[in-house]
Ligand code: ADP
């Protein structure tokens with residue numbers, strides 16, 4: 001059975017990982033300095049020469065790269081090699097503004113595929129599996145990433161892309177898909193249709209690899225139940241390669257970062273200071289060996305914490321917690337910080353699912369926040385369901401979680417638009433941020 005687990009790398013003792021990183025970072029900084037004039041000028045301005053970087057510890061001397069700089073340097077300002085060597089581009093989803101284009105050499109694609117292959121194996125996949133990829137294909141990295149990883153594993157791939165949910169289910173039945181890959185919101189959406197059709201027992205699915213957007217533990221349980229799978233989180237971003245930068249193993253206790261390719265730091269987002277293991281802060285990545293888009297100390301704006309506690313799976317790579325939010329997902333409403341995932345926790349605890357939309361608005365100087373959440377079909381069918389009471393309970397749960405009053409509307413099933421990719425959870429009508 002071919003399974004692509006790489007114990008020599010994935011279970012390498014920590015000092016081995018550090019030795020590998022020491023070796024790679026010296027070469028990589030030289031590569032960037034010689035090929036990306038924009039970053040070389042930043043290093044010059046900071047008074048750092050490539051020779052100053054002798055080990056991974058010296059990375060602290062290097063300047064950060066921010067998302068806005070990638071946008072300013074659009075399209076090719078961070079291209080790190082001759083364009084003749086580039087075989088592919090991908091692009092961010094543009095969730096928070098102007099898209100960023102990332103470039104890949106053939107070796108870069110192979111590194112990325114390898115990371116996705118490891119993720120599939122960690123979810124129990126092998127060449128005996130049928131992997132149904134219903135992440136979007138195209139510029140978005142979800143589809144191509146898992147597709148490439150599944151090829152490496154030798155599994156049979158169904159390159160479905162997202163959408164057409166009933167066809168997804170028919171293919172899953174007819175081709176006996178065992179692993180489903182898509183965003184968690186789309187997985188919940190598929191699960192809802194499976195339930196409506198009453199066909200859960202006809203499916204052979206055993207695992208799901210779900211990522212590209214934040215999701216809560218409550219949502220995980222829901223999806224696992226709806227689809228009869230074990231649900232694994234996978235994380236990544238186009239700027240660093242795509243999905244597979246980190247992924248969960250069977251312990252479902254944090255995502256292992258592929259440290260032979262990506263070096264992770266957690267910083268205080270306000271001061272840029274590197275924080276000790278275990279503290280929550282902004283995740284920063286350095287690509288140790290990618291050539292065409294070789295970002296050093298890239299600030300992701302994603303908030304999480306890292307741990308080096310040994311994992312029961314035997315993998316030694318550092319684990320990151322679930323993403324607690326994007327710093328740019330955070331809304332300041334009535335002067336209070338609000339993350340959509342906090343609201344999601346409250347609604348799940350009260351028996352609702354991920355069918356919700358948050359609307360923020362401002363009249364004069366006064367903010368308002370409104371939550372629209374769908375009744376589950378069971379609630380809708382229950383003659384004793386008391387709408388006013390249910391809404392009051394949500395208002396009170398949200399007040400406890402956030403400290404502010406949220407206007408709540410419990411709406412009929414099917415009234416909130418279903419997601420096929422990354423779900424849109426928030427409509428902010430205040431126009432506080434201008435999109436580029
Ligand atoms: P965009 O930044 O435009 O959404 P990408 O498609 O490259 O572009 O998405 C990367 C981002 O998606 C990450 O920076 C992170 O915010 C989010 N993301 C990816 N995977 C996960 C995950 N497993 N959990 C939470 N957020 C995730």
Ligand code: ZN
Nearest residue numbers: 249311313315
């Ligand atoms: Zn593990």
